[in-house]
Amino acid sequence: MHNYGAENITDEQIYSDVKNLNDNYNKRNADTTQVIPIFKPLIANVGFEFRLANKDPQGNCTNGIDRINTYKTFKANDQSKLNPWNRSVYLNIWVANTLENTSAAAYAYKPASAHYMFYYDGILAWHSYVGSIGTSSQYNSKTITHEIGHCLNLDHLWGATNQPGVACGDDGVLDTPETKGHSNCNILYDSTCHPPIIENVQNYMEYSYCDYMFTPGQKDRMTDALNSDVAQRKSLWSDQSLIAAGVDGPRVDCKPKADFNTNKQFSCIGNSIQYKNQSYNDTLMTAAEWTFDGDATPATSTSLNTVQVTYNTKGWKTSSLKSTSNAGSGTTTKSDYVYIADPVGKNVTGKIFHFEDEAEFASWTNFNYFNNEFKWDYYTYGGYFGTKCVRYKAYDTRTFPNNTVGSASGDIDELITEAYDLSGLSQGNAYLNFFSAGATRASINTDIEDSLIIQYSVTCGNSWVNLAKLSKSQIINNGKVTNEFFIDNTTTWDAKTFALPAQALTSNTFFKFRYRPGDLSNNFYLDNFEINSTPVSVKNINTQGYSFELVPNPATNGNSFIQLNTSESGNAKITVSNILGEKISTFDYQVNRNILNQIELPSNVFTQKGIYFVNIDINGKKNTKKLIVQ
Ligand SMILES: [Zn+2]
The missing domain is CATH 2.60.120.260 (Galactose-binding domain-like)
Structure with missing residues (x-):
């Protein structure tokens, strides 16, 4: 989920995360060498494999990365989980600009909670905690490994809270010692809870940021989750699902999905707008064909990256882009995407x-x-x-x-x-x-x-x-x-x-x-x-249950209207006075609630140019306004 900012991370950054997952879940991560000796025999080869989908829910070719332009990428929460793909086939990971919960890098629900909230099942992650390159780092690269642990029913080592360091607790896994949990790696040989039992600070389900391992007990618990119907986890790796997601055989290269944005969507005749190619679903684009509205300069372009466009008429503009790669072409048209205004100012003063x-x-x-x-x-x-x-x-x-x-x-x-x-x-x-x-x-x-x-x-x-x-x-x-x-x-x-x-x-x-x-x-x-x-x-503000205006004011032909809005119907007594306070006209008018009552002030009332006062009395509620007659 992105708004064309840094959160719209590259395919390569996402691929680096998938590589990390497969390393970490198969004991291929090089940093297992740093695990302290007592836990070295407990580093599990979990044996799960992760593949980016190659078919979307409609059966279309996908590189597994859906890119959604949305404001929900900012301060993301469950409401940001747009376009979920069926969780019986796919594990969804939404990547956001920022999370509403600023203390979290990512979060996920365990199967029991996710079971009924199928529409929120999956992982929501801050983009700088996805993969180990680009906007992320090696230090942040274990986050999705940790979250998938939750998706597969693992708790934090200290139990089902998000507060490490508070109280000794247990995760229900036999070979992970009770611990308070750690938010750093200062004490690798911590044995606070049951001395001299050393705690597993370097576990992926810790908050230590020196996490290198799952244990065999955790492997068993995740395997049980994947064999359970709870939250449809069992279905995730069925033959049927692997075929549906297109991951049962070699990967297929997909044609691009065309997309573009502009540096602004509002401008004037003659000013330049920059269009930027944002096509995705295939990393190597070989050609681009831009088509702009007829009054645009240029009207077409083959630039692979950006195009500067100016328009010579005002109005909404429609643009399209065809993107081509070795695997084919995709086209998108954005109707009424930019608006070109007339820079000549209109005189509306007083209107x-x-x-x-x-x-x-x-x-x-x-x-x-x-x-x-x-x-x-x-x-x-x-x-x-x-x-x-x-x-x-x-x-x-x-x-x-x-x-x-x-x-x-x-x-x-x-x-x-x-x-x-x-x-x-x-x-x-x-x-x-x-x-x-x-x-x-x-x-x-x-x-x-x-x-x-x-x-x-x-x-x-x-x-x-x-x-x-x-x-x-x-x-x-x-x-x-x-x-x-x-x-x-x-x-x-x-x-x-x-x-x-x-x-x-x-x-x-x-x-x-x-x-x-x-x-x-x-x-x-x-x-x-x-x-x-x-x-x-x-000006006179509606404090009396009704409001009115004198239109036009000044009255140029000696002829003016009262336009009146009222919350109660009734008889309006209308009095026109001159500047000396002398009443020169009084009449009644039946006003109706919730419509615009138009009451004419006849021109023969105003015998001279000058200032008049129009007073209205509806059921004892009075308002006066000044009318200038020119
Ligand atoms: Zn967690």
Whole structure:
């Protein structure tokens, strides 16, 4: 599992691990010479052989290494165990960038626990503990040997805990002496538990990092596990399984699986994007054929490694790569993978994005990078204003068994605006405003992982600058909601205002909303986005169970509308006063809850240009707003 980083370790590093396993389980590891004399006669030749699969569950040719681009490679846990191959045929090892449990190099379940959790059976390992080369080392190279011991029912030498050095304990194996366990090799002849019985510090099931051996007792216990139906271990080495995994005969060379990534997925017309060949499943690629969208320069390429591409029109771009090796070819097409924006800034100063018109949402670029259900989308069942807004759907609606892996935590999704021309604004009189409503399924604050980062770019997405990072109560203002959080008349909306620095006030500034959900997230809503010379906090905020706006304001033709959202239906008394406080018009209007009420203020009310006040009274709840008539 990788995001095209160092965790996407080479085939060679994985092959080195398989070699280590076969050495260690067959007493071929050279470091048995370092085992202290008393244990030398107890070094077992376990006699198990490990082979990388040569056929995947669909019967396709595989080199045994599946490469999955996922955010679950970061802080990996059971939810990261994507695409498990049937454990009756395969032993799955997932390799990650980092583990959620930072004190572990890897972990695995013993057969009794794994039996019912078939979807979590296997090993999850930090990439720097796989093999002995590349991102790993000789020192770290015994980790998978240890974990397979657990998969085959071995405990740590001190028993079934993960804390060495605490208490003398036993692993149920007769020829491994009781021990407290060791996290180093300082005392090779330790006999703490039952003096003078020397403990087996150099055993693979220790934490000593000077581990060179299994004992015959451990061999027997692992052999028993492999002869048991518990967690289908017996099936792993049946003739049928060996044939299904393609390891019953000589290995076959497979054709490549084509893959690529780019150094960025958002850029502008005329800017360069670097494509990188990430094909796998065959180490020696002999040819590559790239095809880019028609407006790309170049439109095709045969570069084996990277290609620099520029586009001359805006929009989503589709690219494909055919990779060829001596064993054949594979092709992949990524639709709408990169977005090319128009760098010419639009003037939106003072415009409020109510999102009642879907075109406002569609003008922004929506990246659901990992193509899952946690993403920004257009919401049409409510809003701070009107009945539509922008949503980040963080609520996990999946059910068992689909929800056993791929949870929201770690995901990243982004909304990027068009380029805006902010050159008419000045620092101190430039604000990014919006209203938001969020909820969580977490019961305690520390379990709220959500964050919303707002960034701007004045370099067409080449670099982004943080404007604000909002987390916890800054975005969760509706508390704990156990079911999916939808907008209704009880929803609390917060006004958000961010002063824009001088550096952001260019003629082509982009803004980005980057949401990162957590496993206990609920939905987040955003409405009334605007860039204005006034901070939203001085505007009238919904404190009365309803909110309204005067549109347009200033009213240029002397004609204006009240747009009103209310949580309770009733009679609205509307009063228009002039700057002297004299009532110049009073009328009633029947307003309905949960729709956008549009109330016309007739032009004949406004006989002069100037400032007016519009007061609304619904069941005794009053709000006033200023209207400028030009
Ligand atoms: Zn362990």
